[in-house]
Amino acid sequence: MPELPEVETVRRHLKVNIIGKTIKSVDILYDKIIRDIDPEDFAHTLVNQTFLDIKRKGKYLLFILTDLILVSHLRMEGKYFLKRTEPATKHEHIIFNFTDGTSLRYHDVRKFGTMNLFRTKDIKSVLNKPPLNKVGFDPFEKSLSAKEVYERFQRITKPIKSTLLDQSIISGLGNIYVDEVCYLAKIHPETSTKQLSFEQVSVLLDYAKEVLTKAIALGGTTIKSFSSHEISGRFQNELLVHTKEHCPNCKQKITKIRINGRSTYFCENCQLIKAGKERK
Ligand SMILES: [Zn+2]
Incomplete structure (x- = not known):
């Protein structure tokens, strides 16, 4: 299972590679990863959104987009790959196609990963809602005493x-x-x-x-x-x-x-x- 250092490594790696990229379309090949929102709605809502920043709370990744926040948990085997437009491989379940001809692929052999989409840019409000409200102290939190x-x-x-x-x-x-x-x-x-x-x-x-x-x-x-x-x-x-x-x-x-x-x-x-x- 990816632990905090691995998730932080993924965050840093993705930050270098996807910030500034705009979503042209989203392909959903296995929709159970998407939580609390209709998958079609999920795909539709993300079109024209640009990745502005990536934050982390515990083992959750928070993708900050133009008007939305996408929360992703890799659970057992989740991984992200940056590719061009080649066909999806067996374990790629969610594909974010970018306007520049590249794509971000969510790959998960065990399919336990989750994605939640919030229609807000206010990180604090997202931190107070499930699933992030159940995440304990982060050892790196400045306010942790x-x-x-x-x-x-x-x-x-x-x-x-x-x-x-x-x-x-x-x-x-x-x-x-x-x-x-x-x-x-x-x-x-x-x-x-x-x-x-x-x-x-x-x-x-x-x-x-x-x-x-x-x-x-x-x-x-x-x-x-x-x-x-x-x-x-x-x-x-x-x-x-x-x-x-x-x-x-x-x-x-x-x-x-x-x-x-x-x-x-x-x-x-x-x-x-x-x-x-x-x-x-
Ligand atoms: Zn000893």
Whole structure:
């Protein structure tokens, strides 16, 4: 599943390639991707709209057009490709044909991706409506305060790993990144969320930003066969704990367990805090 760094990489890549392009027509080859609007209406409304900007909230892309905002989620396997006018391939479901003879293709093998269209240019109003109103804190949000997150965490008894993966609490941290963040913060992934001190929450958030910034700079990871316009992520070469055999810090064998069905890697020696135990 594309995680925040991959989605941010897609955003940056698309921003360079489609800003200023105007839609001539839209071909819809699989209409279940389009939500809350009649597909014919969707296609018709987008004609003559120009891509002005692309923003991101968690793992959602927000395409800012002349009079509209298009919200896209790649879910499991969604990708965008910029092509000319060649025929659609099997997994291309939505094609935005531009007036300059190029086209933007939404490609999705699993067909789980979604697109919502809003007839407004007001980003704030779109952020307050489904699906974006259910997206949690973005680690890069300037207004995000550790105090606010700590207070929220005080009411959560599930393991910190599950909390960090819960997109309605913090958006954009996927499985690989959560393992890396817990490792850097020296927090055992099974630690009950409410047990974390304010200082630990602050440290976790700092590492979340650091790990994501680094992953974005390196183009994300490609462990789950994801690539944005065939850019392969180099972040997997930088992983410290996820999929690793030995701890880079103490050299002890890395432990692999499952938390909520997600494979979880951690060092039992360095990530101690669990069930009331204090960090060494
Ligand atoms: Zn260790």
